[in-house]
Amino acid sequence: MMQQITLQHILLLSTALFFIGVFGLLTRRNMIAILMSIELMLNSVNINFVAFNKYLYPEKLDGVFFFLFVITVAAAEAAVAIAIIIHLYRYNKQIDVSETEEMRY
Amino acid sequence: MMHYYLHLLLPFKQELLLLMAIFILLLLQIFGKKLQQEWTMQWVNLLLLITVLAGFWQVGYSTDVNAMFQLSPLNAFEKSVLAFATYLISLQAYNWLLHHEQIMEFYVLLFSSLLGMFCMISATNLLFFYVGLELSTIPLAILANFHLQKKQSSEAAFKFIVAASFASALLLLGISFLYGSAGSIGFTEIAAHLIVNPFSILAFVLFFTGLAFKISIVPFHLWTADVYQGSPVTVTAFLSVVSKASVLFVSLNFLFSVFHSLEPVWHTMVLILLLLTIVTGNLFALRQQNFKRFMAFSSITQIGFILIALLGQNIAGSAAVVYFMVVYVFSNLCVFGVIALVAATTGKEKIEDFKGFYQTNPFLAWVLLLGLFSLAGIPPTAGFFGKFFLLLSGAQSNYFGWITFAALNLVVSLYYYLRVVVVIFHRESAAVIAPIQIPKPVQFSFFICMAGVIITGVGSWIYTYIYSLAATAF
Numbered sequence: 001m002m003q004q005i006t007l008q009h010i011l012l013l014s015t016a017l018f019f020i021g022v023f024g025l026l027t028r029r030n031m032i033a034i035l036m037s038i039e040l041m042l043n044s045v046n047i048n049f050v051a052f053n054k055y056l057y058p059e060k061l062d063g064v065f066f067f068l069f070v071i072t073v074a075a076a077e078a079a080v081a082i083a084i085i086i087h088l089y090r091y092n093k094q095i096d097v098s099e100t101e102e103m104r105y
Numbered sequence: 106m107m108h109y110y111l112h113l114l115l116p117f118k119q120e121l122l123l124l125m126a127i128f129i130l131l132l133l134q135i136f137g138k139k140l141q142q143e144w145t146m147q148w149v150n151l152l153l154l155i156t157v158l159a160g161f162w163q164v165g166y167s168t169d170v171n172a173m174f175q176l177s178p179l180n181a182f183e184k185s186v187l188a189f190a191t192y193l194i195s196l197q198a199y200n201w202l203l204h205h206e207q208i209m210e211f212y213v214l215l216f217s218s219l220l221g222m223f224c225m226i227s228a229t230n231l232l233f234f235y236v237g238l239e240l241s242t243i244p245l246a247i248l249a250n251f252h253l254q255k256k257q258s259s260e261a262a263f264k265f266i267v268a269a270s271f272a273s274a275l276l277l278l279g280i281s282f283l284y285g286s287a288g289s290i291g292f293t294e295i296a297a298h299l300i301v302n303p304f305s306i307l308a309f310v311l312f313f314t315g316l317a318f319k320i321s322i323v324p325f326h327l328w329t330a331d332v333y334q335g336s337p338v339t340v341t342a343f344l345s346v347v348s349k350a351s352v353l354f355v356s357l358n359f360l361f362s363v364f365h366s367l368e369p370v371w372h373t374m375v376l377i378l379l380l381l382t383i384v385t386g387n388l389f390a391l392r393q394q395n396f397k398r399f400m401a402f403s404s405i406t407q408i409g410f411i412l413i414a415l416l417g418q419n420i421a422g423s424a425a426v427v428y429f430m431v432v433y434v435f436s437n438l439c440v441f442g443v444i445a446l447v448a449a450t451t452g453k454e455k456i457e458d459f460k461g462f463y464q465t466n467p468f469l470a471w472v473l474l475l476g477l478f479s480l481a482g483i484p485p486t487a488g489f490f491g492k493f494f495l496l497l498s499g500a501q502s503n504y505f506g507w508i509t510f511a512a513l514n515l516v517v518s519l520y521y522y523l524r525v526v527v528v529i530f531h532r533e534s535a536a537v538i539a540p541i542q543i544p545k546p547v548q549f550s551f552f553i554c555m556a557g558v559i560i561t562g563v564g565s566w567i568y569t570y571i572y573s574l575a576a577t578a579f
Contacts, residue, residue: 018278025271034267041274048281057288063281066232066290070277073239077270080243084250084262091256102257103331 010051017044031085031095035078042074115165116176119184120227122156123220130213142208146199146546149212153192160185172291173230179578182571183354183427184223190347190434191219196550197442198339200449211251214244215343222351226358231280231290234355238276242269242319245348249336261335268318268328276315282308292363299366309367313374316359319352322378322412323385326405330389333401338448341397342441345404350430353411357426361419361579375415376504380511382409387517396444396456399525400437403480406518407433410495413511417498424575425494428561428568432479432491435557439476442551443469450541461536462529469541470529472551479558481522482515487562494568 017040024037046067053063085095092099114121126149133140160181169175195215202208221240228234246266252258284290286305287298299305314325321329333341360371386406393399414425446469448454463470479488492515499508543551561567 018274021274025267031263038267038270038274041271042277045274045277045281048278049284052281052285056285060289062232062290063284066235066280066284069232069236073236073243076243077239077266077273080246081263081266081270084246084259084266087250087259088256088263091259102260103334 007051007055010047010055014044014047014051017041017047029096029098031088031097034097035081035085039074039078042070046070116167116170116174118159118162118165119156119181119188120220120223122152122159123216123223126152127213127216127220130209130216134209134213140209142203142205145208145212146195146202150192150195150546153188153195156188157185157192160188169229169293173233174224174227175229176227177578179423179427179574180227182574183226183350186427186431186434187219187222187226187347187351190350190438191215191343193434193438193442193550193553194339194342194346196546197342197438197445199544199546200446201337201339205251207251207253211248214248218242218244218248218343219347222347225351225355228355229292231283231292231295235273235277235280238319239273241348241351242273245269245340245344248340248343249332251340252335252337255335257335258337259335261332264328264335265332268332272315272318272325275311275318279308279310279312279315283312292358296363296365299364301367301370306367306370309364309371310374312359313356313371316352316356317378320349320356320408321405322408323382323405326382326385329405330398330401334395334397338397338441338445338454341400342438342445345400345441346434346437349404349408350434353408353426353430357415357423360415361423372416372502372504375412376507379409379412380507382406382412383511383514387514387521390518390521394455394457396454396459399456399521400440400444403518403522404437406514407480410492410511410515413499413508414495415499416502416504416508418501419579420572420575421498421501423578424568424572425491425498427575428571429491429495431567431571432487432558432561435554435561436476436479436486436488439472439551439554439558440480442547442554443473443476446541446543446547447538451538453538456525456528458537459525459529460534461531462538464532465536465538465540468543468551472555473529474526475555475558477522477526479562481519483519485559485562487558487560490562490568 021037021041021044024040025034028034028037049063049067053061089095165176166178167176202211205211218241221237224237225234225241228237246262246269249265250259250262282304283295286308287295289295318325333345336344364371383406386402386409390399390402390406393402411426411429414422475486479486482488482492496508496512
């Protein structure tokens with residue numbers, strides 16, 4: 001017998017993705033990889049929005065709209081972050097965060 | 106028909122003014138008009154001043170335009186405070202911007218950020234709030250990179266954008282859970298449907314963490330010192346005054362209205378966070394050598410004290426916070442104005458470099474003294490009254506012992522503020538910094554700041570006015 005995909009399954013998926021993103025953010029040394037981890041976190045939240053919209057409140061489209069805006073904002077954020085990374089690359093000739101520690105306690 | 110459109114647009118008066126400025130700057134840029142730096146600064150400052158005044162023009166108050174936007178008297182006042190702080194910062198940036206090639210871009214980004222804050226303050230819907238928040242942070246990352254020749258500046262910008270994106274990811278996860286538990290993204294619906302259960306508490310904790318990142322509450326403060334040190338002083342001033350004030354104004358609305366039903370939960374959380382913030386901020390401020398880093402930890406401590414007021418009753422609490430932010434704008438900008446001027450002319454940013462500062466630059470030394478006294482909360486200045494109202498509001502709660510402990514920490518903060526004052530007025534050692542020529546706009550901003558530090562403290566009507574505004578908001 002085929003089992004239905006419930007809200008719980010989707011929430012599990014999105015939570016797992018979110019924490020993979022957090023893990024990547026905290027452990028990766030490469031700036032682009034850090035950026036990818038952030039994108040992963042944002043997109044896992046998008047899954048949440050769409051899932052809640054579909055399963056719990058299908059009469060209004062609030063969640064879907066939110067998801068569209070999050071994608072747009074994430075793109076803007078990534079553009080700025082990459083511009084800054086390129087600027088840093090000009091100084092270091094590499095994009096490893098361990099080179100970016102001029103200021104410390 | 107004309108009247109109908111006017112009625113529709115008036116609630117957005119301050120936002121529209123800023124948008125107009127942004128578009129004029131962009132169009133000038135596109136058509137390649139090379140304006141004189143000085144002339145650009147003048148009309149931009151004038152426009153900011155008009156935005157401030159527009160906040161006091163009592164028309165267009167509206168409760169809920171399209172379930173997205175509202176303009177209450179308190180909102181309009183908060184926006185005026187932010188615009189006025191930006192005006193002062195813009196005046197103080199005179200020396201730095203006079204020879205900067207990218208002055209147009211600087212103002213476009215600054216105004217975009219301010220516009221985002223305005224949207225955020227007026228939002229009555231999580232979607233609009235989120236867009237406003239991002240509009241206010243993304244341009245700030247670019248502004249942090251505005252010392253194009255310095256590596257530190259890029260480093261600060263990268264740290265800022267990573268911290269900000271992480272914060273907004275947490276905030277978004279919180280928002281998605283809120284949406285899941287309340288079924289709507291409008292503030293009033295959320296406030297009506299939210300009940301205390303583990304799911305909504307988790308949503309709230311994630312949401313508040315996102316906000317805490319922006320106002321750098323300990324343990325989410327790790328980016329603050331580095332970003333403050335690396336960015337140009339003008340941007341640091343903007344980050345520590347305007348950006349923080351805007352998020353604090355927003356969190357007033359959230360804690361007192363939207364999350365009202367979770368009050369027992371967030372009271373405990375805010376209490377723990379404020380104690381951590383005050384103690385950590387104090388301890389780290391004791392050992393800083395760089396002036397900007399010192400101000401970073403000082404501002405962390407101040408945020409801790411501001412959180413005390415949130416434990417109190419809603420009207421008194423928000424009045425105390427808004428009043429303290431007005432005081433904080435003046436006193437912090439006294440200090441940052443002097444640092445900016447010294448950094449722009451000599452490039453020196455260490456506290457030690459200010460040794461014997463009084464001998465060569467007596468006026469600047471007095472400005473710095475007044476600002477530091479006000480931050481420390483010494484009686485004739487407004488800082489004392491600001492702290493007094495914060496503690497008074499917090500004392501209405503049941504956490505009397507903890508608030509006494511927090512108040513005792515004021516004594517510790519007195520030590521490091523006065524340490525800087527001692528360095529400035531040191532007689533024996535020869536002065537490091539030569540006499541500095543103060544340009545007219547900067548001088549004007551200093552007079553405003555000094556007058557503000559004195560008058561907001563002495564004039565009791567200012568607090569009464571803010572209290573009456575806050576009373577209409579709840």
